[in-house]
Amino acid sequence: MKVIYDENGNPVDELAERNEEIKAKLDDILQEFIAEKETNRALKVKEKLGYRFAKQIFLVLNEYPRMTPEKFSELDYEDIEDFWAKYLALTAYYNRYFEIVDNRQLLCAFMGINSRQYAELENSDDEDIKNLMCSINSTFIGLGFVAGESGNADVKATSQRMRTKGEGHNLISASEDKLLEKVEAKSPLELERQLASIMGGVAKLSSGK
Numbered sequence: 001m002k003v004i005y006d007e008n009g010n011p012v013d014e015l016a017e018r019n020e021e022i023k024a025k026l027d028d029i030l031q032e033f034i035a036e037k038e039t040n041r042a043l044k045v046k047e048k049l050g051y052r053f054a055k056q057i058f059l060v061l062n063e064y065p066r067m068t069p070e071k072f073s074e075l076d077y078e079d080i081e082d083f084w085a086k087y088l089a090l091t092a093y094y095n096r097y098f099e100i101v102d103n104r105q106l107l108c109a110f111m112g113i114n115s116r117q118y119a120e121l122e123n124s125d126d127e128d129i130k131n132l133m134c135s136i137n138s139t140f141i142g143l144g145f146v147a148g149e150s151g152n153a154d155v156k157a158t159s160q161r162m163r164t165k166g167e168g169h170n171l172i173s174a175s176e177d178k179l180l181e182k183v184e185a186k187s188p189l190e191l192e193r194q195l196a197s198i199m200g201g202v203a204k205l206s207s208g209k
Contacts, residue, residue, distance in 0.1 A: 015082060015083065015086040016086060016089075018064070018086075019086055019089060019090050019093075022057075022060055022061070022090065023090075023093065025060050025063075026056060026057070026060055029053075029056050030053075030094070030097065033049055033052070033053055033097070033098065034097055036049065037049055037097070037098070048098075048099065049098045050098040050099040050100045050101065051101075053094060053097075053098050053100060054100045054101070054106065057090075057091075057094070057100070057106065057109075058106065058109055061106075061109040061110055061112075062109065064112060065112065066112045066113070066114075067111060067112035067113050067117075072113060072117055075121070076126075076129075077126065077128045077129050077132060080121065080129060080132055080133075081132060083107075083110065083111050084107070084132075084136055086110075087106075087107050087110045087111075088102075090110070091106070101143065101144055102139070102140055102143050102144075103140055103144070104118055104136075104137070104140060107136070121133050122134075122137070
């Protein structure tokens with residue numbers, strides 16, 4: 001990322017400064033959520049506040065301009081690494097209070113990009129960027145599983161995110177993997193005949209029989 005200097009010639013960390021600005025904007029809401037958390041604890045009410053607070057983070061991030069196509073095309077490994085480090089620093093700050101499940105949508109909002117651009121980075125011709133994105137996705141998956149296993153996040157919702165293509169992480173279970181292997185082992189004609197049998201002969205075979 002292009003280095004910015006202040007009037008004294010000192011480098012300015014724009015993302016770090018923006019994080020402090022975001023914290024300031026969310027401070028009143030944070031205090032409200034902390035008070036609610038204490039009330040729930042006293043009443044022995046179990047409510048996962050992380051999801052609701054993550055929404056507040058989204059709202060504040062959406063106040064910032066989206067990344068321009070020109071700036072996106074100039075992103076290099078160091079830029080993405082810096083975004084990733086500052087993103088983790090921000091969510092780690094709030095995870096001291098609530099379980100916020102890190103995910104690619106929140107990172108996209110932090111970077112000011114969309115899911116299509118995120119996918120472009122995943123499939124970059126630059127092997128270093130591709131490997132970095134792989135590590136980022138692995139971290140999301142690991143943190144998602146930890147949150148689900150600890151009971152701090154909805155297990156079904158986390159599982160669904162892990163399996164969803166495009167916006168999720170495209171993971172499949174072992175049983176699903178075996179099913180796909182069986183399907184892939186069949187020829188198109190065999191699959192069509194099987195479908196015709198299941199549908200009571202309604203489906204037409206490509207052979208016309």
